[in-house]
Amino acid sequence: MRMLRYCSLLALVAALAACSSVPGGGPVSQTKGEYKVGNPYKVAGKVYVPKADPHYVAEGMASWYGPKFHGRKTANGETFNMNALTAAHTTLPMPSYVRVTNLENGRNLILKVNDRGPFVGDRLIDVSRRSAQLLGFEKQGVTRVRVEAVPGPNARPATVFARNTPAPATSPVEQKKAPIVVASARPAPVFTPEPAKKDEVVVQPLEAEPDSPATASENIYVQIGAFSDKLRAKMVADDIRHVGQTLLELVDINGQKLYRVRIGPLPSKARADETLGRALAWGHNTARIVLD
Structure with a gap:
């Protein structure tokens, strides 16, 4: 009986600890910030x-x-x-x-x-x-x-992104989706990201955007992210492909293989800005315009 009470007490302590793991039940910041509502x-x-x-x-x-x-x-x-x-x-x-x-x-x-x-x-x-x-x-x-x-960073967008951007005739789910193009690895970009952990998104620094249109020696892309997990990358690519032709590439960065998701190449800076806005509005907050 004494052993039974001891085990019950341990179970209760473990349950209380689990309930307090996320203060206030709110979202957990990806950095070291503290969750707080605060006092007046x-x-x-x-x-x-x-x-x-x-x-x-x-x-x-x-x-x-x-x-x-x-x-x-x-x-x-x-x-x-x-x-x-x-x-x-x-x-x-x-x-x-x-x-x-x-x-x-x-x-x-x-x-x-x-x-x-x-x-x-x-x-x-x-x-x-x-x-x-x-x-x-x-x-x-x-x-x-x-x-x-x-409710969170991946909440679906509002109906309209910009008044000066024509609204689609159908909802994103009903639109004909652009194909996902799976490409072989290209030479690694000049930036040097830190090694990614499993399922971690590697975000390139925002680079200077060219005048419209792009020059013949460079292409404009909207990069959604780079992932160590192929299945996760495919899910992201499938989620964003209604925005434009989506490129899923296997790249080697500092000896680490990552699956990079991009939209493009895009014909002009104006189109890149529009595409970036749609990607961000769809909840992909790591999206960036990159040159390659």
């Missing part, structure tokens, strides 16, 4: 009350922040990267995910909230510089947006 706080005389709201929807002004804060710690302990798709909000949990739609042009992105702010006037959200570029308001500095809570 005051900035410049105004009180903010953080709370989790899965149905959050609001419209207001968005601004962006970049070089001055690049490399600094965010409010939940992550390192701010102005080239990542992130945002600062005054009350939403960190990390959490939102769809930000630029109401001036219809473009939308899914961003990770990992910082607090903005604390200027009646601004609703601060986004990273890269997010502002893709949403189309980097030069003007501010724009009117709609912010909607979404």
Whole structure:
């Protein structure tokens, strides 16, 4: 009987430990940031009350922040990267995910909230510089947006990506999908990524985008990612192929074989921008324009 009670106690302790492995039951950040909702706080005389709201929807002004804060710690302990798709909000949990739609042009992105702010006037959200570029308001500095809570980084896109981009006649599921082209390895690119762990995405640094059209000596691609697992790469390629001709390549980088998923080659910078926007809106937040 004493042994039975001891085993029951061990089982209870193990169960409690398992329940507490993800604070608040929220999403786990891919970096070392802390998940937090936070207590009420005051900035410049105004009180903010953080709370989790899965149905959050609001419209207001968005601004962006970049070089001055690049490399600094965010409010939940992550390192701010102005080239990542992130945002600062005054009350939403960190990390959490939102769809930000630029109401001036219809473009939308899914961003990770990992910082607090903005604390200027009646601004609703601060986004990273890269997010502002893709949403189309980097030069003007501010724009009117709609912010909607979404369950995660792979939430499906809104119906419209850009007002000046013709909407497809059918939904993505009903569209005729472009083929996936499986190619042999090409020479390794000039960048040197760290060795990937299993199922880890290797993202190339954003390279300079050429003027439209591309020159004869270089091709423009939208790279979705590179994976050590072939099945995962095929799943990603299948998920994105409605956007354009998808290339699945086996490449050798520093002696490690990776399966690279790209869309292209694309005929112009404008087409690459449009394709990148569609890939990002579909939830592939590691997508980048690359030259080869």
